[in-house]
Amino acid sequence: MNRAFSRKKDKTWMHTPEALSKHYIPYNAKFLGSTEVEHPKGTEVVRDAVRKLKFARHIKKSEGQKIPKVELQISIYGVKILEPKTKDVQHNCQLHRISFCADDKTDKRIFTFICKDSESNKHLCYVFDSEKCAEEITLTIGQAFDLAYRKFLESGGKDVETRKQIAGLQKRIQDLETENMELKNKVQDLENQLRITQVSTSPAGSVTPKSASTDIFDMIPFSPISPQSSTPTRNGTQPPPVPTRSTEIKRDLFGAEPFDPFNCGAGDFPPDIQSKLDEMQEGFKMGLTLEGTVFCLDPLDSRC
Numbered sequence: 001m002n003r004a005f006s007r008k009k010d011k012t013w014m015h016t017p018e019a020l021s022k023h024y025i026p027y028n029a030k031f032l033g034s035t036e037v038e039h040p041k042g043t044e045v046v047r048d049a050v051r052k053l054k055f056a057r058h059i060k061k062s063e064g065q066k067i068p069k070v071e072l073q074i075s076i077y078g079v080k081i082l083e084p085k086t087k088d089v090q091h092n093c094q095l096h097r098i099s100f101c102a103d104d105k106t107d108k109r110i111f112t113f114i115c116k117d118s119e120s121n122k123h124l125c126y127v128f129d130s131e132k133c134a135e136e137i138t139l140t141i142g143q144a145f146d147l148a149y150r151k152f153l154e155s156g157g158k159d160v161e162t163r164k165q166i167a168g169l170q171k172r173i174q175d176l177e178t179e180n181m182e183l184k185n186k187v188q189d190l191e192n193q194l195r196i197t198q199v200s201t202s203p204a205g206s207v208t209p210k211s212a213s214t215d216i217f218d219m220i221p222f223s224p225i226s227p228q229s230s231t232p233t234r235n236g237t238q239p240p241p242v243p244t245r246s247t248e249i250k251r252d253l254f255g256a257e258p259f260d261p262f263n264c265g266a267g268d269f270p271p272d273i274q275s276k277l278d279e280m281q282e283g284f285k286m287g288l289t290l291e292g293t294v295f296c297l298d299p300l301d302s303r304c
Contacts, residue, residue, distance in 0.1 A: 013143040014136050020144050021151075024075035027137050030067040030129040031081065032057050034091075037114060037125045040099040041289055046112045049125035067129065074140050076148040079113070081126075093126070094118070095148045096283030101141050102291040103134035111138050116283070138290055145288040152280055 015025055032053045037045050057067060070090065073080040079098065081091040093115040101113040111134035112127045130137055 014139050015143060017143075017147055020074070020140075020147055021076050024073040024077075024080075025140055027072040027074070027130060027133065027140075028084065029070055029072055029131070029137075031070040032067060032127040032129060034124045034126045037123050040114055040116065040123050040286065042100065043102065043291060046100065046102050046114065046125055050110065050112055050127050053127045070128075072128070072137065074137070074144050076144050076151060079115075079141060079144075091126070094283075095141075095145045095288075096152075096280045098141065098145065098288055099123075099283075099286055100289050100291070101138050103138040105292045108132040108134055110134055113138075113141060135292070138292075142288060142290045149284045152284060 019025060032050075033056065035049050035052055037049055039045050061067070069084055071082045071084045071087075073082060076095070078095050079093045080089055081093070082089050093113070097116040097118065099114050099116070101111070103111040109129045109132055110127070111130055112125055114123055114125050116122070117124055128134075128137075
């Protein structure tokens with residue numbers, strides 16, 4: 001078993017890998033709600049969240065409000081919370097963002113999980129009443145996490161660190177190219193200053209000033225763009241204009257195209273997908289912890 005996942009040692013998976021990989025496992029439950037928590041893991045963290053949401057539900061129940069029913073769809077792609085009749089998705093919790101999942105040892109209905117919100121990056125604790133199958137749902141989420149992590153490794157997750165190193169080397173190459181270009185410009189400035197100094201210090205009439213079109217070695221300065229000839233071709237038409245530097249392919253000091261690790265092969269990923277891989281790697285590295293705990297600490301907690 002990989003280090004990114006821990007579960008109850010005395011339990012086995014509830015479903016076949018094919019069921020979670022090609023389809024999803026549906027469960028019906030009542031949704032007590034979600035609340036922000038300070039930490040991604042911890043029994044005390046989820047216990048306080050459960051008590052808080054149960055208390056809020058007691059108040060709403062006394063006002064005549066019913067606990068909304070939802071459908072959970074669990075697969076290797078995440079845990080979806082849907083409205084049972086319309087199938088509208090209310091929440092979509094990706095597995096690499098789920099860090100803690102727990103069910104109640106004394107009450108087979110209550111279970112909860114902590115998930116990092118994709119927009120706010122806050123940790124939210126979701127609490128459900130599941131009609132006496134809380135432990136099965138918890139294990140199903142754990143199995144889906146395990147399968148998703150394996151699939152992530154097989155589909156490129158192992159190369160994330162290597163790609164980071166390549167991106168670092170690319171940045172270093174770009175910095176060196178910039179530095180070389182600055183040095184080249186400084187050398188050109190020094191040559192110009194030396195030419196001006198030689199002309200200004202020579203006796204009057206003894207030295208003919210050199211043409212501005214040659215350098216101090218009587219050589220024509222190198223220019224990446226040849227001057228456009230105004231001589232017509234044999235058919236009387238002008239040759240096509242030489243493309244400007246801005247329209248040419250960007251090249252380094254030695255005339256080669258800069259190395260780009262994201263475009264060097266079909267198996268590489270563009271930066272936006274790379275950042276997604278980094279996020280998934282961090283989530284799977286944190287891992288998912290499954291626990292059986294006691295949420296009901298007093299008679300008031302025994303019912304929703």
